[in-house]
Structure formats: C-alpha cells, structure tokens
Amino acid sequence: MKNKILNITLVSIMLAGSCLVNVANAGYIVNGGKDNFINNGVITTEYRADGTVWEWLDLTVTNGISYNDIVNDLTDDNKLNASVTFTANASFSSNIAALSTTDALGWATVSSNDLAAMFSRFFDGEYISGNTYTGTSLSASSSDIETFIGLFGDTLHEGSSDPANIGQTWGATSSYYNSTYIYSGLVYDYQSATKDYSDLVRITSTYTATSERADIGTWLVREAAQVPEPASIAIFSLGLLGLAASRRRRSV
Incomplete structure (x- = not known):
C-alpha cells in the first residue's frame, strides 16, 4: 500500500514539473512578437496566441x-x-x-x-x-x-x-x-x-x-x-496528491 501511495505521489510530482515547463512555453505567447519564434536549427518554431x-x-x-x-x-x-x-x-x-x-x-x-x-x-x-x-x-x-x-x-x-x-x-x-x-x-x-x-x-x-x-x-x-494548458495539468496533479493523502489516512 505504501508503495502504491509513493508511486502516485511521484507521478503527481512529475506532472507538476511538466506543468511548470508548459508555463514556461506559454510565456512565449505572453511575450508576443519575435519572442514567440524560437531557433531550432533548420526549423524555426512559432508559438501562436491561439495555443x-x-x-x-x-x-x-x-x-x-x-x-x-x-x-x-x-x-x-x-x-x-x-x-x-x-x-x-x-x-x-x-x-x-x-x-x-x-x-x-x-x-x-x-x-x-x-x-x-x-x-x-x-x-x-x-x-x-x-x-x-x-x-x-x-x-x-x-x-x-x-x-x-x-x-x-x-x-x-x-x-x-x-x-x-x-x-x-x-x-x-x-x-x-x-x-x-x-x-x-x-x-x-x-x-x-x-x-x-x-x-x-x-x-x-x-x-x-x-x-x-x-x-x-x-x-x-x-x-x-x-501548447498544453498548464492550469489543467496542475489541477490533475493536485487531485492525484489529494487521492494519495486520503488513502494514506485510511490506511493508518
């Protein structure tokens, strides 16, 4: 049981980290203009306001x-x-x-x-x-x-x-x-x-x-x-953390 809770917690942390990365990506859209264009060698990536x-x-x-x-x-x-x-x-x-x-x-x-x-x-x-x-x-x-x-x-x-x-x-x-x-x-x-x-x-x-x-x-x-929606990922991650905490209390 403890291992299962640990696994859920680790997944939640990873998803939360992913959320932070996506927030950074979304920053390109917030900045606008040339800041939304990123050099990737022979390809230039453009982050648009519509996501x-x-x-x-x-x-x-x-x-x-x-x-x-x-x-x-x-x-x-x-x-x-x-x-x-x-x-x-x-x-x-x-x-x-x-x-x-x-x-x-x-x-x-x-x-x-x-x-x-x-x-x-x-x-x-x-x-x-x-x-x-x-x-x-x-x-x-x-x-x-x-x-x-x-x-x-x-x-x-x-x-x-x-x-x-x-x-x-x-x-x-x-x-x-x-x-x-x-x-x-x-x-x-x-x-x-x-x-x-x-x-x-x-x-x-x-x-x-x-x-x-x-x-x-x-x-x-x-x-x-x-671009993934950072808010949705954050809510999902918090939900998993809550579930893990609830199961831990029941097992005590």
Missing part, C-alpha cells in the same frame, strides 16, 4: 530550387526529400537530401496572405498585407530585421558572394499574381559604410514558379502541436 505551435523551414534548404519543383517533391509522398528530379544543380538539392526523415515530413507551401500575417506577428502587428515597409515607415529596428534573417535563413549569403553587412530572407509563396508571376516574401537588411540603405519588408510579385534564383527559396510551414 497552436507551427514550424517554419529555413529558406536556405530550398534556396535555388524553383517553386514548382518544391511542390512536385512534396506532392508525391508528403516529404521534402528530393524524390523527384530537380532542374536546379546538385549543390542546392543536396540541402534537401540532407534533411532527416522527421525534418522532411509534412511541409506545406504558404499563401502570400498567411506570410504577411506571419510578418505582422513577428514585427508586432506592424506589417499589413499589400504594403511595402522601407526606411522610416519601418519602425522595427535593424536588429529585429537581422534577427528575422538569422531565424529564417540568409538566402543571399548562401546563394552568392558574402557582401559585408547585407542579408536577406526571400522565398516564394503559393499565391499567383497572374498567369506568369507568383508572390514572394522578402525581408532585407542592407547597410553600408558609404551609403545608408533602407531595411525592407515586402510581398512582391516579381518571381515566377519556374524560376531558379540562387538567392530565393520557398516558404514552407507545418503545424507541430498545441
């Missing part, structure tokens, strides 16, 4: 490969695994081939409106779909722009020479502007010792679904899980 958790794939993984090729690769087996023939050169497709089985599974393309909404969440509601933010119209600091590029991948530095103090995250969306062009999303950080260039956050329509540019990838996202 869902989403993952964004680093754009350097799909950099240099056309949007159409990415869609074809995802369609055949729901994996990003270079299972179709890419028209891009091998140096780009090797980034996809290097993904683990877990990291390759379940990705979906992103519409321009959904991408604009993510921009808005990251930059604290500032970005509005259809608008271009440059210079003084973009109140986000240069460090915010650099944080974004660090999280989602610097497609410019990977795909070309490494110019000093310049970086960009640029990727295709699933939304078509017309029969030829699709929308793409761009976050650009441009600083120079001789000229003050503006940072840039923009949805643009200057990219085609068959283009293979060495500085543009494809935006991909997947839902990971929902």
Whole structure:
C-alpha cells in the first residue's frame, strides 16, 4: 500500500514539473512578437496566441530550387526529400537530401496572405498585407530585421558572394499574381559604410514558379502541436496528491 501511495505521489510530482515547463512555453505567447519564434536549427518554431505551435523551414534548404519543383517533391509522398528530379544543380538539392526523415515530413507551401500575417506577428502587428515597409515607415529596428534573417535563413549569403553587412530572407509563396508571376516574401537588411540603405519588408510579385534564383527559396510551414494548458495539468496533479493523502489516512 505504501508503495502504491509513493508511486502516485511521484507521478503527481512529475506532472507538476511538466506543468511548470508548459508555463514556461506559454510565456512565449505572453511575450508576443519575435519572442514567440524560437531557433531550432533548420526549423524555426512559432508559438501562436491561439495555443497552436507551427514550424517554419529555413529558406536556405530550398534556396535555388524553383517553386514548382518544391511542390512536385512534396506532392508525391508528403516529404521534402528530393524524390523527384530537380532542374536546379546538385549543390542546392543536396540541402534537401540532407534533411532527416522527421525534418522532411509534412511541409506545406504558404499563401502570400498567411506570410504577411506571419510578418505582422513577428514585427508586432506592424506589417499589413499589400504594403511595402522601407526606411522610416519601418519602425522595427535593424536588429529585429537581422534577427528575422538569422531565424529564417540568409538566402543571399548562401546563394552568392558574402557582401559585408547585407542579408536577406526571400522565398516564394503559393499565391499567383497572374498567369506568369507568383508572390514572394522578402525581408532585407542592407547597410553600408558609404551609403545608408533602407531595411525592407515586402510581398512582391516579381518571381515566377519556374524560376531558379540562387538567392530565393520557398516558404514552407507545418503545424507541430498545441501548447498544453498548464492550469489543467496542475489541477490533475493536485487531485492525484489529494487521492494519495486520503488513502494514506485510511490506511493508518
């Protein structure tokens, strides 16, 4: 009997510890903005206010490969695994081939409106779909722009020479502007010792679904899980502790 009570108590303590961890995770949602985006290597995890958790794939993984090729690769087996023939050169497709089985599974393309909404969440509601933010119209600091590029991948530095103090995250969306062009999303950080260039956050329509540019990838996202409710876990844990205490009193 004592062993059973001990086991119940230990389980309760473990659940209570889990509750504290989940409270910490929920803190990302409370903070808002860029604090809700966590760097996990080639994947950036986003904790949303509705309790869902989403993952964004680093754009350097799909950099240099056309949007159409990415869609074809995802369609055949729901994996990003270079299972179709890419028209891009091998140096780009090797980034996809290097993904683990877990990291390759379940990705979906992103519409321009959904991408604009993510921009808005990251930059604290500032970005509005259809608008271009440059210079003084973009109140986000240069460090915010650099944080974004660090999280989602610097497609410019990977795909070309490494110019000093310049970086960009640029990727295709699933939304078509017309029969030829699709929308793409761009976050650009441009600083120079001789000229003050503006940072840039923009949805643009200057990219085609068959283009293979060495500085543009494809935006991909997947839902990971929902954030557990810490209060529910705490109540359940306290209930188990109460049950253990009650049984102990009866056995005395």
